Amino acid sequence: MTTAVEIVDLEKAFDPSGLVGELRRVVGRPTTPVAALRRVTLHVARGEIYGVVGSNGSGKSTLARIVATLLTPDAGRARVFGHDVERKSAEIRRMLNRVSVDASFFKKLSPLENLVFSARLYDLPPSTAEPRVREILQRLGISGAPLNRPVEQMSRGMQQKVAVARAFLTAPVLLVLDEPTTGLDPASKRDVQAFIQEVRDSHDATVLLMSHDMDEIARLCDRMAVLDDGRIVAQGTPASLAAPGETLEDAFIRLTGHALGDTTNRRTERAEPAGVGETRP
Numbered sequence: 421m422t423t424a425v426e427i428v429d430l431e432k433a434f435d436p437s438g439l440v441g442e443l444r445r446v447v448g449r450p451t452t453p454v455a456a457l458r459r460v461t462l463h464v465a466r467g468e469i470y471g472v473v474g475s476n477g478s479g480k481s482t483l484a485r486i487v488a489t490l491l492t493p494d495a496g497r498a499r500v501f502g503h504d505v506e507r508k509s510a511e512i513r514r515m516l517n518r519v520s521v522d523a524s525f526f527k528k529l530s531p532l533e534n535l536v537f538s539a540r541l542y543d544l545p546p547s548t549a550e551p552r553v554r555e556i557l558q559r560l561g562i563s564g565a566p567l568n569r570p571v572e573q574m575s576r577g578m579q580q581k582v583a584v585a586r587a588f589l590t591a592p593v594l595l596v597l598d599e600p601t602t603g604l605d606p607a608s609k610r611d612v613q614a615f616i617q618e619v620r621d622s623h624d625a626t627v628l629l630m631s632h633d634m635d636e637i638a639r640l641c642d643r644m645a646v647l648d649d650g651r652i653v654a655q656g657t658p659a660s661l662a663a664p665g666e667t668l669e670d671a672f673i674r675l676t677g678h679a680l681g682d683t684t685n686r687r688t689e690r691a692e693p694a695g696v697g698e699t700r701p
């Protein structure tokens with residue numbers, strides 16, 4: 421069995437002021453780092469759909485960004501198909517694609533133009549890319565006039581679908597999906613979920629899926645982890661995490677001491693950074 425993602429004792433903390441370097445020294449605002457990931461260890465096998473479920477601020481996006489080489493860990497290690505995220509980021513970026521709610525596009529260009537452009541960055545010639553882009557968008561329910569309308573005129577849900585389409589365009593070996601269906605209506609959600617499953621089954625892709633949607637996790641994932649305040653509190657198959665007679669939601673409450681989405685008893689605050697250094701969605 422090949423390991424697609426290997427994460428061992430991963431740690432990441434943020435300065436809640438969002439200030440870095442000289443600015444931080446000059447301003448001198450006293451801050452205590454916020455731990456976003458605490459000794460996180462998990463292994464994802466090749467071909468698996470692995471889910472990470474957690475409330476707002478539990479550390480899902482931080483984990484997704486470290487795996488996608490957009491953030492560096494403070495301690496521990498993260499490897500993608502044996503490549504270390506810090507030392508081999510270029511290799512990893514060639515095999516991986518990420519979907520997140522902060523996807524950016526050329527807003528004046530259409531979905532078709534945006535995706536054909538993205539395909540060129542991956543050396544796909546427009547003649548090959550365009551039919552593929554049309555096919556993927558069609559499968560996600562975007563066809564006809566919206567294909568050629570500027571992205572800025574599309575609803576947020578539609579834009580999210582274009583972001584999903586872009587991630588699948590290059591048939592990546594590893595897909596890191598950070599809440600790919602948040603903001604989608606139920607029918608669109610199902611389109612995207614069916615597509616994720618299909619890509620895994622037909623393209624031998626591995627999927628790391630961050631979500632707060634228990635139904636989505638239960639439906640799609642072979643295995644999952646529950647992340648709470650930066651710590652993994654349970655891992656296993658969705659069926660193994662729930663005790664007899666318990667739903668996955670019940671199991672989540674038992675494991676974390678709070679309902680999914682209820683962050684009132686959490687210690688850490690969601691600090692908005694001041695736009696210096698790493699930006700977050």
Ligand SMILES: Nc1ncnc2c1ncn2[C@@H]1O[C@H](COP(=O)(O)OP(=O)(O)OP(=O)(O)O)[C@@H](O)[C@H]1O
Pocket residue numbers: 434435436438454455456474475476477478479480481482483632688689690691692693698699700
């Ligand atoms: N760039 C940053 N600067 C400061 N703090 C940050 C930064 N990024 C994340 N954090 C903090 O790290 C913790 C984990 O955040 P993260 O975005 O990973 O959570 P999440 O599980 O993705 O939440 P959500 O469900 O809302 O997307 C939070 O306390 C958050 O405020």
Ligand SMILES: [Mg+2]
Pocket residue numbers: 480481482598
């Ligand atoms: Mg997030």
